[in-house]
Amino acid sequence: MLSLSMQRDHIVTQRNEPKAVQIGKVPEILAPAGGRAQFFAALNAGADAVYLGLKEFNARGRAENFSIEDLEELVPLAKDQGMKVLVTLNILLKDIEFDRLIERLSQLQWVGIHAVIIQDLGVARIVRDYFPSLRMHASTQMAVHNVHGVRQAKAMGFQRVVVARELTIQELKLIHKELAETPVEIEAFCHGSLCYSYSGLCFFSGAEDARSGNRGECAYTCRKPYKILNEPGHGFLFSMKDLNSNQDLERLVEAQVDTLKIEGRKKDAQYVATVVGMYRKRLNEIFGRNTAPQDRSYMRDFKKDMAFSFHRDTTSFFMNGRYHENVIDLSNPTHRGLEVGKVSQVKGRQVVFDTMEPIERFDGLRIDPVAATFHAKPQHGSQVQGHMGEATRKYENKICQFSVRDMYINGKKAPRGQKRQRLTISLPDEVPLPKVGDPIFKTRSNELKRVTEALAKPREARLMALKEIDLDIFADSHDGETTLRFKAHLRGQELATHQFSWPAERPKKAATLEDDLKRSLSLFGDFNLHANLSVEGDLNWFLPRSQVKRLKQDLGTVIQKGIETYTRRSIQGGRLAMSRQRSSLPPALDESYTVKIDRMEYMDFLVQYKLDTGFSPAEIIFEPKRAFLSGKPQDLMKELWLKAQHLGTTLRLAIPTVLRAWDEAVVKRYVSAYWELGGRAFDLGNVGAKSALQAWGYETSDMVSDFTLYSLNTAAVEELGALGLKRVCLSVEDDETSIMTKLQSWPEIGVQAEVILYKDTPLFIAEACSLTALHHGCPTAKVCGYRTLEVENDEGEQFLIAHESCKSIVYGKQAYSISHYRERLQAAGVGCFRIDFLTRPYDQKGFTNVLNSCLTGSKVADSHAANYSRELL
Numbered sequence: 001m002l003s004l005s006m007q008r009d010h011i012v013t014q015r016n017e018p019k020a021v022q023i024g025k026v027p028e029i030l031a032p033a034g035g036r037a038q039f040f041a042a043l044n045a046g047a048d049a050v051y052l053g054l055k056e057f058n059a060r061g062r063a064e065n066f067s068i069e070d071l072e073e074l075v076p077l078a079k080d081q082g083m084k085v086l087v088t089l090n091i092l093l094k095d096i097e098f099d100r101l102i103e104r105l106s107q108l109q110w111v112g113i114h115a116v117i118i119q120d121l122g123v124a125r126i127v128r129d130y131f132p133s134l135r136m137h138a139s140t141q142m143a144v145h146n147v148h149g150v151r152q153a154k155a156m157g158f159q160r161v162v163v164a165r166e167l168t169i170q171e172l173k174l175i176h177k178e179l180a181e182t183p184v185e186i187e188a189f190c191h192g193s194l195c196y197s198y199s200g201l202c203f204f205s206g207a208e209d210a211r212s213g214n215r216g217e218c219a220y221t222c223r224k225p226y227k228i229l230n231e232p233g234h235g236f237l238f239s240m241k242d243l244n245s246n247q248d249l250e251r252l253v254e255a256q257v258d259t260l261k262i263e264g265r266k267k268d269a270q271y272v273a274t275v276v277g278m279y280r281k282r283l284n285e286i287f288g289r290n291t292a293p294q295d296r297s298y299m300r301d302f303k304k305d306m307a308f309s310f311h312r313d314t315t316s317f318f319m320n321g322r323y324h325e326n327v328i329d330l331s332n333p334t335h336r337g338l339e340v341g342k343v344s345q346v347k348g349r350q351v352v353f354d355t356m357e358p359i360e361r362f363d364g365l366r367i368d369p370v371a372a373t374f375h376a377k378p379q380h381g382s383q384v385q386g387h388m389g390e391a392t393r394k395y396e397n398k399i400c401q402f403s404v405r406d407m408y409i410n411g412k413k414a415p416r417g418q419k420r421q422r423l424t425i426s427l428p429d430e431v432p433l434p435k436v437g438d439p440i441f442k443t444r445s446n447e448l449k450r451v452t453e454a455l456a457k458p459r460e461a462r463l464m465a466l467k468e469i470d471l472d473i474f475a476d477s478h479d480g481e482t483t484l485r486f487k488a489h490l491r492g493q494e495l496a497t498h499q500f501s502w503p504a505e506r507p508k509k510a511a512t513l514e515d516d517l518k519r520s521l522s523l524f525g526d527f528n529l530h531a532n533l534s535v536e537g538d539l540n541w542f543l544p545r546s547q548v549k550r551l552k553q554d555l556g557t558v559i560q561k562g563i564e565t566y567t568r569r570s571i572q573g574g575r576l577a578m579s580r581q582r583s584s585l586p587p588a589l590d591e592s593y594t595v596k597i598d599r600m601e602y603m604d605f606l607v608q609y610k611l612d613t614g615f616s617p618a619e620i621i622f623e624p625k626r627a628f629l630s631g632k633p634q635d636l637m638k639e640l641w642l643k644a645q646h647l648g649t650t651l652r653l654a655i656p657t658v659l660r661a662w663d664e665a666v667v668k669r670y671v672s673a674y675w676e677l678g679g680r681a682f683d684l685g686n687v688g689a690k691s692a693l694q695a696w697g698y699e700t701s702d703m704v705s706d707f708t709l710y711s712l713n714t715a716a717v718e719e720l721g722a723l724g725l726k727r728v729c730l731s732v733e734d735d736e737t738s739i740m741t742k743l744q745s746w747p748e749i750g751v752q753a754e755v756i757l758y759k760d761t762p763l764f765i766a767e768a769c770s771l772t773a774l775h776h777g778c779p780t781a782k783v784c785g786y787r788t789l790e791v792e793n794d795e796g797e798q799f800l801i802a803h804e805s806c807k808s809i810v811y812g813k814q815a816y817s818i819s820h821y822r823e824r825l826q827a828a829g830v831g832c833f834r835i836d837f838l839t840r841p842y843d844q845k846g847f848t849n850v851l852n853s854c855l856t857g858s859k860v861a862d863s864h865a866a867n868y869s870r871e872l873l
Contacts, residue, residue: 024253026283026291027260030086030187031276034265035064039074041269041456042083045276046292049084051117053265057101058088059119059141059216060265068107072465075112080463082293084114088265090139092120092214092712092731094738094872095578095745102574105131106567109490112468112528115160119200119214121687122715125722128157130574133491135159137187141200141214142687143708146171146659147178148695149688150186156687156719160185162261164198165243166767168318171661172255185258190249191275192263194240194317194327196222197764197810198658201708204763204810206733208797210867214710214733217873222764223333225391226791229798234388235330236395237770237791237801238810244314249282251319269456270448271309278302300451307338308364308445318767322662323806328773333395337366337443343434349427353440359404359423360416364444366401367434392794400431401443466528467563469495471521475513475537477504482541484517484551488559496562500551507542516543525556578715582745585753585829591822592618593854594754596654596683596706596836599628600636603643605847612848615855616647621683623654623838624670627786627804633666637673650681655692657685657708658765658807668696684709690723707731707756712738718747727752729834732761732816735872743828752832757819757854759836761866763799764810770801781806802839809839817863819854 031042033052042050053065066074075085087108093101101123108116109131116134118124119141127134137160138144138153145164153161161184163172175186195202195213205219206212222238243263245252252260262275281302283291290297312335315327338357345352351367359365369390393399406426407414417423427433472487482505486498507513514535520543522529543551595606595617603620610616622640629636644651653674659667671693681702684690690703704727711717711728720728728751730739743753771784778784789801790813798813818825822833835854837847853860 024256025258026287027253027257028084029276029279029283030259030261031272032192032262032264032267033272034060034267035066036070036074036458037269037456038265038267038272039078040458041273041452042276043078043081044296044298044455045273046280046297047083047276048293049086049114049259050078051086051088051261051265053088054104057091057093057097057104057216059090059139059213059218060088063265068104068111071108071111071113073462076463076465077459079112081296085112086115086117086137087113088117088139089123090117090119090141091216092212092710093123095713095715095741096738098122098126098578098713098715099575102126102130102571102578105134105574106571109133109570110467110563110567112466117162118158120710120712120716121156121719122711122713122717124156124158125715125719126574126577130570130577133493135491137185138162139200140164140189143198143200143657144688145198145686146661146664146688146692147175148659148691149686150175150179150184151182151695152688152691154179154182154184155691158184160187160258162187162189165189165194166198166318166660168321169248169251169255170321172252172257174661176256186256187259187261188252188255188257189243189263190245190252190260190279191243192267193312194243194263194315194768196238196240196328196768197766201657201762201765203733203761206872207761207763207812207816207866210735210870210873212733212867212872215873223395224793225333225388225395226793226799227388229790229792231789233774235391235773236333237328237330237773237789238764238768239312239329239333240768241315241327241329242312243317244311245316245319246278246282248316248319249279250286253283253286267310268452270305270452271311273452273455274300274302274305274309274448278306298455304338305445305448308442308448310335312336322767323769323772323778326773326777327768328770330773334397335443336368337364337441339439340365340442341440343367343436343438343440346433346436347424349429349433350424351427351434351440352422352424354420354422355417356419357442358416358418358447359407359425359442360446361404361407362446362449363404363442364401365404365425366399366441366443367438368399368441369435369438388794398432400427400434400438402428402431403444464526466523466526468528468532469559469563470532471529471534473517473533473535473537475535475539475541477538477541480504482513482543486555486558488562490566493566495566496558498555498558500554502544502547505542505544506540513539513541513543516548520548520552521555524552525560527556527559579745581748582714583748584744585746588826588829588831590831591826592832594619594621594652594832594834595851596621596623596834596838598623598625598838599841600639602837602842602847603640605842605844606647607643608844609848609851610647615851616649617835618832619650619652619681620644620647621652621654621834623656623683624667625656625804626666633669634673634676637670637677637679641674641677641679651679652681652683652702652704653679654683654706655685655689657706658767659686659688659692660767664692671696671698684725702726704754705729711742714742714745714747717742717751717753718749721747721749721751725751727754727832729754729756732756732759733867733872735867735870736821738872739825739868740828743830746829753830754832754834755818755825755830756816756834756836757822758815758817758850758860758863759834760811760838760840761816762809762811762839764808766808766810767806769803769806769808771803800840804839811839812864815840815860815863816866817853817860818865818868820857820859821865821868822854822857 028048211217
């Protein structure tokens with residue numbers, strides 16, 4: 001095994017290379033750390049920062065993760081090497097979990113971490129109000145995808161926003177330009193696995209088996225194979241290629257991105273070291289110097305190393321433009337490696353091939369079938385190659401992959417083979433036999449493993465876990481005494497004050513009082529004041545050594561008491577915030593209904609329903625979608641407005657959950673037309689929607705939320721109330737116990753609770769397009785016709801992929817419905833119910849049947865209740 005010092009022989013500083021043109025500031029490299037090995041791999045490979053999760057409250061619950069005690073050990077080591085540590089709290093929480101969260105926050109504020117990464121608006125509220133020393137970063141799980149979302153996150157106290165992976169470089173540049181006067185840091189993903197759906201807007205895992213991706217329990221349903229039912233085809237329809245922006249890094253630098261984020265808290269140390277090394281090397285080339293903190297970088301052929309670290313085929317995603325390339329891999333959902341040859345002979349359970357790369361014992365190999373599979377019209381004509389069984393075997397890893405044990409050259413056993421040598425390798429009994437001509441891939445490198453083990457080796461030296469606080473000192477003299485006034489604080493939050501005096505005495509040497517104090521107090525007890533100690537005032541006085549010991553004892557006692565008081569106050573304040581001014585909602589004596597639609601003909605259905613039954617909803621929410629509308633927005637909105645008046649109901653306009661640059665102009669025209677008619681009521685689906693309305697010049701106090709502005713806990717309800725919303729829609733992922741807990745301690749702030757009785761849960765909301773993958777490139781709207789694909793997985797579950805103006809919405813064959821629980825919800829205090837008809841096409845009969853079931857409190861036929869009657873994990 002190579003030692004770390006041997007690896008350091010390969011370190012390059014590049015100080016003697018020609019300096020490149022400076023095109024902007026050097027962005028940070030933020031690396032994932034799912035465990036200790038990954039932490040040290042990131043540290044030694046040159047990362048500026050790592051992000052990691054605690055044993056709870058993070059979106060990678062199945063990673064190794066870290067305890068508070070781990071952080072007390074590792075954060076000082078990181079800081080000593082100039083590396084920051086960020087902690088992920090990036091899931092949605094239930095009310096019953098806040099006690100534990102508050103306890104963890106009280107510990108985190110003293111560990112010295114750089115920031116916490118947050119998705120839940122309720123968590124953000126508690127951190128901002130009661131743990132203000134903790135810097136907040138908005139997680140990509142918040143689905144911030146435009147300048148409006150960034151601006152709103154900044155207003156809510158976030159100092160950095162991790163933007164959606166789907167953003168183009170042009171959009172990133174626009175965000176930087178628009179927010180130049182109100183700076184907020186922008187963090188963008190540069191590498192790693194991609195979700196088919198916008199992060200934070202995936203409900204597939206939660207709806208299917210209660211394992212919510214918003215709660216760190218993703219079941220990776222996007223990696224499964226699916227068969228297309230309404231036309232030829234099958235494959236991994238939602239399995240994204242991996243993001244690799246290495247070749248586009250200069251453009252990200254030009255976009256003034258502050259931080260480059262690497263995905264992968266479930267990846268191993270080899271992956272972390274390789275990806276950090278690859279991006280550090282590229283930054284060094286761009287800037288013509290070593291950009292790593294404390295020159296922590298090393299040199300290898302990272303492109304080749306990447307082939308031996310878990311990754312799928314790669315894509316630049318939308319960085320260079322929407323649908324610039326095919327971003328879905330229909331054929332392969334997992335790591336393939338570097339092709340090293342083709343099977344030339346199969347002899348019993350041995351394969352013979354000529355290797356194009358060195359092979360040694362314990363390297364990993366994979367042999368794939370030669371046939372291309374899992375495609376459809378028009379890419380491969382009417383003959384669809386392969387079958388679902390092959391796809392299932394790939395998904396379950398029932399393929400010919402193994403670690404090399406026995407290898408022969410010219411009939412003799414050998415520990416390694418070189419390029420262009422003919423090798424004979426024995427296959428394990430459990431793997432299927434390949435065929436002549438099948439390609440062979442090297443998936444793991446034993447040599448790279450040794451390098452990584454050296455890089456990831458934990459440091460033996462342990463540094464003391466210190467509380468980093470700020471200390472301001474003011475010195476003056478009066479009546480023959482020198483007096484020091486101390487103020488200790490934690491990132492601006494006052495901890496303690498103290499006053500210390502001794503007989504005044506002028507110094508006999510050149511040393512000043514400032515030097516004496518900084519030398520004596522920069523480090524004592526478990527306080528680290530080295531970089532945070534300021535001394536002002538009359539400093540021409542002498543501090544006798546005899547006074548130093550007493551000063552440190554007195555000051556240490558005062559600061560320790562201040563820390564204990566501050567911690568206790570933070571905990572008590574946070575817990576009180578979760579219980580004050582709350583009580584059970586009284587039973588709702590009357591119910592009101594909101595109907596949400598996205599097609600004009602549904603208004604006619606409602607008019608007919610009123611003629612037949614006398615019923616009309618209290619509100620109609622209309623979400624404009626180009627895929628379903630034709631005509632001028634002014635004409636369409638006027639028609640909707642008149643029909644709403646005829647029904648005697650309020651017309652509310654929805655700002656869509658996803659509002660990209662190409663969507664904004666269209667939605668803005670509908671808002672303008674609605675406003676001219678006197679409309680002032682809006683339904684918000686994203687944290688940036690309110691900011692968008694303000695930017696367009698529309699100020700209103702009549703705002704409600706859709707369920708994608710999550711209110712899984714009452715702290716989030718309060719935060720939405722503070723944003724001016726008068727009604728919040730509870731999540732379709734939530735379970736009955738969690739909902740009833742909220743209703744029994746509902747904030748007394750005038751915010752109503754709304755529950756969705758019926759909806760097609762958008763299992764995926766995506767910019768990625770399966771039709772583009774099937775056609776091997778965007779076929780254009782004339783060819784694809786925005787048609788809906790009907791698909792089925794191996795378990796026989798059926799789903800639909802709707803294409804709405806180049807957005808993909810995946811929903812189940814069965815809709816979500818809890819209409820038969822309506823009376824129970826009314827008894828718990830819910831008086832407002834939503835019936836949602838988005839995405840799925842309805843005829844008059846189907847529309848009427850859903851309304852009948854919801855209004856009578858009966859179960860909608862052929863529907864499911866998702867997690868309502870089971871526990872949301």
